[in-house]
Each structure stands twice: as C-alpha cells, then as structure tokens.
Amino acid sequence: MGLTGLEIYKHLPKKNCGKCGPPTCLAFAMSLAAGKASLDSCPDVTDAAKEALGAASAPPIAAIKFGFGDYVNKLGEETVIFRHEKTFVNPTSVVVEIPDTLRGAQLDEKMADVNFVFERVGLQYNLNGVAIRNVSGDAETFAEAARLVTEKTRHGLVLISEDVAVMERALADVSRRVPLLYAATADNYEKMIELGKKHSCPVVVRGNGLDATAQLVGKVTAQGCKNLVLDTGNRDLSQTLADYTMIRRLAIKRKFRPLGYPIIAFTTASDPREEMMEASVFVAKYASVVVVKTSKREHLLSLLALRGNIYTDPQKPIQVEPKIYEVGQVTPASPVYVTTNFSLTYFSVEGEVQASRVPAYILPVETDGTSVLTAWAAGKYTADKIAEFIKSSGIADRVQHREVVLPGYVAVLSGKLQEASGWKVVVGPREASGIPAFAKGRYTQGVPA
Numbered sequence: 001m002g003l004t005g006l007e008i009y010k011h012l013p014k015k016n017c018g019k020c021g022p023p024t025c026l027a028f029a030m031s032l033a034a035g036k037a038s039l040d041s042c043p044d045v046t047d048a049a050k051e052a053l054g055a056a057s058a059p060p061i062a063a064i065k066f067g068f069g070d071y072v073n074k075l076g077e078e079t080v081i082f083r084h085e086k087t088f089v090n091p092t093s094v095v096v097e098i099p100d101t102l103r104g105a106q107l108d109e110k111m112a113d114v115n116f117v118f119e120r121v122g123l124q125y126n127l128n129g130v131a132i133r134n135v136s137g138d139a140e141t142f143a144e145a146a147r148l149v150t151e152k153t154r155h156g157l158v159l160i161s162e163d164v165a166v167m168e169r170a171l172a173d174v175s176r177r178v179p180l181l182y183a184a185t186a187d188n189y190e191k192m193i194e195l196g197k198k199h200s201c202p203v204v205v206r207g208n209g210l211d212a213t214a215q216l217v218g219k220v221t222a223q224g225c226k227n228l229v230l231d232t233g234n235r236d237l238s239q240t241l242a243d244y245t246m247i248r249r250l251a252i253k254r255k256f257r258p259l260g261y262p263i264i265a266f267t268t269a270s271d272p273r274e275e276m277m278e279a280s281v282f283v284a285k286y287a288s289v290v291v292v293k294t295s296k297r298e299h300l301l302s303l304l305a306l307r308g309n310i311y312t313d314p315q316k317p318i319q320v321e322p323k324i325y326e327v328g329q330v331t332p333a334s335p336v337y338v339t340t341n342f343s344l345t346y347f348s349v350e351g352e353v354q355a356s357r358v359p360a361y362i363l364p365v366e367t368d369g370t371s372v373l374t375a376w377a378a379g380k381y382t383a384d385k386i387a388e389f390i391k392s393s394g395i396a397d398r399v400q401h402r403e404v405v406l407p408g409y410v411a412v413l414s415g416k417l418q419e420a421s422g423w424k425v426v427v428g429p430r431e432a433s434g435i436p437a438f439a440k441g442r443y444t445q446g447v448p449a
C-alpha cells in the first residue's frame, strides 16, 4: 500500500521553495503519492526522509542505464501514462541488431549507419546502439564481434545470448562499456543475474507472457538485482501493445513494483516500412529500447522524428535562443531579418537564407516559441517588442545600415516598428520560401549604408 500525500509531506523539508517543480512541499507530496514525481527532485530532502519514504520515493518505473561516458542510454523514470499529462522523460533508445558473424565491409557499413547524425530544426537525430545476436553459437565469435563493434562505435551495446558461458566470455572483453544483457529466462536467470551483478550491467528479464514475466521478476529481485529491463516474450504486435499498456498502467497507477521497469521491444516485420510502423507503435507505447533490423537512414528518419516529437515537453514549444544569428560570411552590409524564436519558424528562415546565398543576420525575437502569426495574435510579437530586441541585441554595432526585413504576414506592424526602432522597415515575403527570390532581387550588392 503506498503512502498518502500527507504521510509523505511529514518527511519533506517544508521550505515551499518550489525547486522541485510544484510550488509547495504539499503539492510535491501529492505528486509523489500519485507517482508523478521523484523524490530526487527536492535537493533538500534528508537521508532519513529518503529512508522513511522508501518505495514511495522511487520513481514508478525504475531508472536503468547502459552504455558509457557521453553515450549512456537512460531508460525508464517515466511518471505518466500519457505524454499530455506532463511529459515523457527518457527517449526510446533505437538499437540496430546484427549477427555476431558479420565482418569486413558489411560490418563497416552497418557501423557507419549506426554512427550517422542528422540535424533538423536544431535537434540531432541519431541511433543509440548495436544489438549483437549470438547466431554462431560460439563464444569466441560472439566476443570478437563485441570487441569489433566497440572499436567502431561508442554507442551502447546489447548482447543477445541466453548461454551464460557465451555471455561471460564477451563480458570479459567489453564489460567496461556496460552493455545491456539479453536475457535472463526461467531456465538461466540465477546465473545470468549473478553475471549482471558481477559486471554492474543491466539484465533483460524475459518471461513467457505478462504474468510469467512478473513472477520471474519477483524471483530475480529476491536474488538482490533491480537493474532490470522487461521483455514479456510476446512478438505478436497487438499482444505486445496490450502487454506494454498493461505494464505502464500497473506500474504507474497501481505502483506494481515487479513491472516497474523499462521495456525492450523487438520488431518482427521483414519489410522496412512495416518494420518502422511496428517500431513506431513501440516508441509511442511504451518501449524504452526498440531493437530494429534496418540501419538505413531512409527507413529510420521517420521513426527518429516521431521519437523526437513524442519526447519533447508538450508545455514547452521547441525554441531557439533569442540572439543574433549569422548565416554565411556576413559583412556590415548584410541584410537583417527578424522572425520569432519558434524553432520551426527560425530554421525555415535560416534554411531559405542559406538557399538565397546572400549572407544575412537573423534576429529571432522571444515569443515563447510561437510562430509569427500566433505570436502576433497573442500580442507577443509587437512593434515595441521587436524594436526593443533590435536595440538590445547589439545588431546596430554589427551593420553599417539601418534596414530590417519584417515577415510579410505582419506587414501591419511596419509603420509602428519604423517609428519605434528608427530603422527602415522592409516588408519581406509572407513565407520563408519567398526569401531566396526576395534576397536576390534586393540584396545581392548588400544593403547601402
């Protein structure tokens, strides 16, 4: 039985400082009782309180890590069922599976795919690891594959073998990379769990269905290991979706500890497009690791974009910092564009300025991450505010002219902006896509002083 909010409140510092997120200790206690917060969010909580609160202080889904250094994959720690309730915390790790027999140019090609980084609207999209499956049945082949992979990528490792001796041989070479071990089953769990504990590596517990998985977790935790990831063993898509939904609900609503761990999912479809649809379901509900077969970016980018969207905070639009941005080799004669600090708006403008081949400055005004028309309608993109930003940004020290380009959608602000800023205001195109033609028509010789 979990503690009530009032019982938890008695152990909190009662400073009502708001550092934990909610404005008061009581509100924080209520969030803890509902499983929507972690005690770690309060920096002033005492060790005695941590001990007293026990399970109530643990996140409903345990925090598990694999990988090393800057390439650690953080799993779990989720506190809500639906993203719109608050936010999802640790993005799903997407891991590419390879057989342990893969070598030479084929292995190099896979690793190049795994290491790729794609930038979109200021965000980096990348894969998170390699899962090596022991198809050879040979311990040395498996260990060699693990070694070779660690030489070619710094991303995380998932080692797939139910043979404890084979796993132990590979760990002798690569345990410093803290791989995720797959899997402890009803047949091998005692030894596999001991191996995980010895090397401080998380272990996947794979059951045969939801109930059997929960029972197996009970036996494993009785062995003193809570560094776990779950696999219910089902591979049928509708059944796995039902399992994962049940796991998330039981962990968060009922605080059912045996299922309070991150989930690993495996795709089954052989067609890459179907595989990506399958993987998308797992990313949305509720896998922390998805193991895929394809490594091609033309297949994976949609999945990574979906992950990026799901794991952003719905209460905070993606924003860029309001400051002066230089695009290309700017000079004091380069034009100046003003826009808003909504990422999609800013990067649309930046991309089109680049395409125009006319170097320019861009000033994204702080609008709480809203687009031009939305910000204008909400009173966040006014002539006074733009004028103030032109002044405070220091752009006047970087250019010899006093001319600024205003988005065409808010042409209505041009007169007032000219008055408030003292700069000549030129109404630019409505859409960013109009910038190349606009810039080539007006600014190829720069802006006259």
Ligand code: SF4
Pocket: 012, 013, 014, 015, 016, 017, 018, 019, 020, 021, 022, 023, 024, 025, 028, 041, 042, 043, 044, 045
């Ligand atoms: S950070 Fe701690 S002391 Fe401050 S309001 Fe939250 S629970 Fe209270």
